[in-house]
Amino acid sequence: MLKLKICGLRRKEDIDIVNKYNIDYIGFVFAGSPRKVSYEQAKELSALLREDIIPVGVFVNEHMKLIVDLYKEGIIKIAQLHGDEDEDYIKNLKAKSLEQTGHEIPVINAIEINNANNYDNFNDKLLEWRDSVSDYFILDSGKGSGKTFDWSLLDKNSEFFKNSIFLAGGLNSENLDSAIKEFNPYAVDLSSSVETDGFKDEEKIKEIVEIVERYRN
Numbered sequence: 001m002l003k004l005k006i007c008g009l010r011r012k013e014d015i016d017i018v019n020k021y022n023i024d025y026i027g028f029v030f031a032g033s034p035r036k037v038s039y040e041q042a043k044e045l046s047a048l049l050r051e052d053i054i055p056v057g058v059f060v061n062e063h064m065k066l067i068v069d070l071y072k073e074g075i076i077k078i079a080q081l082h083g084d085e086d087e088d089y090i091k092n093l094k095a096k097s098l099e100q101t102g103h104e105i106p107v108i109n110a111i112e113i114n115n116a117n118n119y120d121n122f123n124d125k126l127l128e129w130r131d132s133v134s135d136y137f138i139l140d141s142g143k144g145s146g147k148t149f150d151w152s153l154l155d156k157n158s159e160f161f162k163n164s165i166f167l168a169g170g171l172n173s174e175n176l177d178s179a180i181k182e183f184n185p186y187a188v189d190l191s192s193s194v195e196t197d198g199f200k201d202e203e204k205i206k207e208i209v210e211i212v213e214r215y216r217n
């Protein structure tokens with residue numbers, strides 16, 4: 001069933017909004033960004049989150065200790081890695097979390113696709129990623145940029161999409177419907193388009209939830 005992630009929550013009001021709707025994942029950004037939250041803010045916000053909503057920590061080349069500490073305290077349940085983290089880093093992160101908590105932290109590995117076609121052989125890359133230790137992948141144009149990338153590069157409706165891909169990058173109420181129909185991803189992930197003046201906007205989130213709801217069965 002299609003999942004929905006709303007990223008970049010940073011206020012109690014944002015948590016109150018997501019708690020009202022059928023939302024599966026939320027993101028706390030720990031990287032340099034106007035949406036950045038501190039450890040203490042995330043701790044406070046995560047404690048207010050409805051139990052069935054999964055908090056994801058979004059990181060760019062972060063020290064493993066911070067990620068493992070957040071996971072150990074239950075502030076995040078998944079790590080989304082948006083920097084240059086390679087297979088060794090991810091294996092190490094999983095090993096450290098296993099050692100300290102008894103569970104391997106699930107990882108969403110971000111693949112940035114820009115319109116200069118940085119992945120010419122996208123299908124070959126998909127095969128490579130399939131063998132990775134990451135649990136999921138997020139396809140994004142940047143880091144919460146609000147911009148779409150060239151969807152024609154993607155391998156439409158593959159099993160891999162259905163099971164492992166968070167589709168992100170400039171999704172909004174205008175293009176979400178066609179993105180879901182075209183790619184049938186595991187999840188859709190939005191941030192910029194559900195904000196007004198840099199803050200999460202309940203009406204915009206509600207509109208997105210209603211679109212996603214049509215594809216849940």
Ligand SMILES: O=C(O)c1ccccc1N[C@@H]1O[C@H](COP(=O)(O)O)[C@@H](O)[C@H]1O
Pocket residue numbers: 006007008027029031032033034035058059060080082140142143144145146147168169170171189190191192193
């Ligand atoms: O949102 C950010 O500020 C951010 C910072 C660093 C890494 C990732 C970030 N955001 C991620 O980008 C997607 C897509 O955002 P958008 O819809 O294009 O604005 C978002 O869901 C976050 O996972």
